[in-house]
Amino acid sequence: MQTGLFHTRLHVTTALLGAPVLTLDLLVNTPQKKVSGVARVFKSTYPPVNFFANVWGTYSQLHLHPSTEGHIILTLAGNPSGPTSQIAETFHLQGILGLDWASGFASYKYCYQGNWQDVQHATVSQASIPHPEPVPHHPIPLYAVAVQHAQASGDLAQLKAVVLQGEQQLASSDALRSALQQLNAEITRLEAR
Template sequence: MSIGLFHTRLSISNALLGAPVLTLDLLVDTAHKRVSGIASVFQATWPTVNYREPVWGSFSESKLTANVENHIILTLDGGPSRPPSQIAQTFHLRGILGSDWDSGFVDYRYEEQGQWHEVKHVAVHQAPSEQPHPGPHPQPLYAVAVQQAQTSGDLAQLKTVVQQAEQQVAHEGALRSALEHLKAEIARLEAR
């Protein structure tokens, strides 16, 4: 186990299609045996779940048998309030992890919309770290190019700008309405 302060990201699921997936982004303080971070539960199937709350807790090291490596016993609580308050706690987790913090099993429960959901004996895996979107950054659309194409009535130039916009906004939802407006403008110009 690392000594000092370190970050770990754990994915907790039973690998059944449509089952909830718990992701823990944790900051581990080995000197004080404390843990804090964010718990996120996501389930895409009905009933959908999108739970996210701060969590805190502690851990201890334990040898389960004489010839086996140390294990981590992890205890987490969470909710909109902060420790030491126990008011409105909406998350509880208890588990045993490998000494490297990337394997093990946990039981957890969380409250969403006034109803408690309990998940038992779920496998723990190291989660991939979140990386910024790979590839080149999208370039901004320049209103000048659009205005020039519109005022000159150059339909080919306007179509080129729209094609470039389509490529840029393939993954960007914020510019979709502007793109739809440009497509409508092309249709209006073609109708002339």
């Protein structure tokens, strides 16, 4: 079992075709045995469901026998605004999971459009948590606004001053040097008019 503070994502589903799928994104605080996060229920068949709630709760470890691995008993409640709001709870879950938080069973209910929906004996499985893709770095001209303003106004002297200032401050960067060359070409084109 993990200790400390960790994130887990769980899918809670039944084998029924078109049944709702519950996704729990949970932050588990093992020292305090508390859990918080979000619950999303999605169902694409008629009537479609797109339910969201902030959730909170507790868990305890259950060892039926010292030689057995044990289980986690998870209890969650939720609503759209969190535990300190005065909004009535719209979500409840009771589940039993393995100590690895990767599998188990749960029953839950949620209130969607004024009606409570019950899902009994659903299977819990751990969902993969995608790592964010690295954002490619693209050089951004630092003087773009000044250049655009000078171009729009047709003030050639102002455009030259902006390009000269950019050259002085950023002459060491190859990518920016290329951008400055393009701006110089634009100045030459404007002068030719």
